[in-house]
Amino acid sequence: MKPYRKLALLLIVALLYLNSGIFVARAEEDEKIVPILMYHNIVDDIAGHDPGANIEKENFKSHIRAILRAGYTPVKLSDYCDAVKNDKPLPQKPIVVTFDDGYASNYWIAYPFLREFDFPATVFVVTESVGMKANGQYYEHFTWKQAKEMDESGIIDIQSHTHSHKNMGTLSRGMRNMEFRMSKYLIEKNLGKECKIFAYPYGSYDQETYNLGYLAGYEVQLKVYDVDSGEDYLANSTKDGLENLTRLTISNDLDSEELIEFIRQAEENTKNKKIEKKITKTLDNLSEIE
Numbered sequence: 001m002k003p004y005r006k007l008a009l010l011l012i013v014a015l016l017y018l019n020s021g022i023f024v025a026r027a028e029e030d031e032k033i034v035p036i037l038m039y040h041n042i043v044d045d046i047a048g049h050d051p052g053a054n055i056e057k058e059n060f061k062s063h064i065r066a067i068l069r070a071g072y073t074p075v076k077l078s079d080y081c082d083a084v085k086n087d088k089p090l091p092q093k094p095i096v097v098t099f100d101d102g103y104a105s106n107y108w109i110a111y112p113f114l115r116e117f118d119f120p121a122t123v124f125v126v127t128e129s130v131g132m133k134a135n136g137q138y139y140e141h142f143t144w145k146q147a148k149e150m151d152e153s154g155i156i157d158i159q160s161h162t163h164s165h166k167n168m169g170t171l172s173r174g175m176r177n178m179e180f181r182m183s184k185y186l187i188e189k190n191l192g193k194e195c196k197i198f199a200y201p202y203g204s205y206d207q208e209t210y211n212l213g214y215l216a217g218y219e220v221q222l223k224v225y226d227v228d229s230g231e232d233y234l235a236n237s238t239k240d241g242l243e244n245l246t247r248l249t250i251s252n253d254l255d256s257e258e259l260i261e262f263i264r265q266a267e268e269n270t271k272n273k274k275i276e277k278k279i280t281k282t283l284d285n286l287s288e289i290e
């Protein structure tokens with residue numbers, strides 16, 4: 001390519017970059033960027049517990065209050081999926097809160113607190129561990145009776161996080177099928193509702209497994225990280241469908257102010273990533289013309 005043509009091309013790209021933000025804002029006014037937060041267990045005092053998988057009770061409560069103060073409207077994951085699939089409206093600044101594994105603390109601490117604010121959340125339960133008592137290695141898990149009470153309240157939506165919390169990527173096809181189908185069967189039998197959403201333990205995921213999950217009846221399957229980049233700092237766009245929903249790992253290391261900043265940053269990253277994709281596409285088109 002001749003130097004002046006290169007310069008012209010660069011100028012075009014620069015102009016496109018500047019315009020793309022405006023273009024995105026104008027053309028996709030109804031697009032919403034939606035963060036999905038992932039919590040696990042809640043403890044009274046973090047001392048002696050892994051701050052990555054546990055959050056102190058008071059810190060958790062301050063997170064929830066801060067989310068509401070920042071103007072977010074919590075939506076159920078199933079409602080978010082319904083809105084994306086059927087092009088239904090969502091409230092301003094929607095946010096989704098989820099808990100993994102099915103700890104008893106979700107029932108004793110999160111559920112009554114969230115109910116006070118009419119704040120919906122989704123719990124991804126490991127069906128084999130339901131009702132498990134605390135021992136040296138594991139925390140107590142809620143029972144099916146407690147799960148049913150939460151699910152029927154309309155505040156907590158219970159969905160699947162496998163039957164035995166194994167790394168799906170390491171299992172045979174038959175075992176992966178068992179994990180999908182056994183957990184779905186037990187949730188539906190014990191809670192008397194349909195289970196259509198699945199969250200992968202350890203973010204372990206590949207296309208063949210996704211297809212098995214789909215055939216087992218899951219309409220939506222969530223990973224932890226962004227599938228392409230492995231990055232754990234993105235929100236989701238209502239324009240991107242439901243195939244690559246990603247969640248933000250929330251640890252006790254974030255206080256309420258840092259949480260809001262973390263969420264804001266994830267939203268910003270998501271918007272930038274969309275602009276980057278648009279520019280790459282434009283560049284590809286331009287190089288074809290060249």
Ligand SMILES: [Zn+2]
Pocket residue numbers: 100101161165201202
């Ligand atoms: Zn898990």
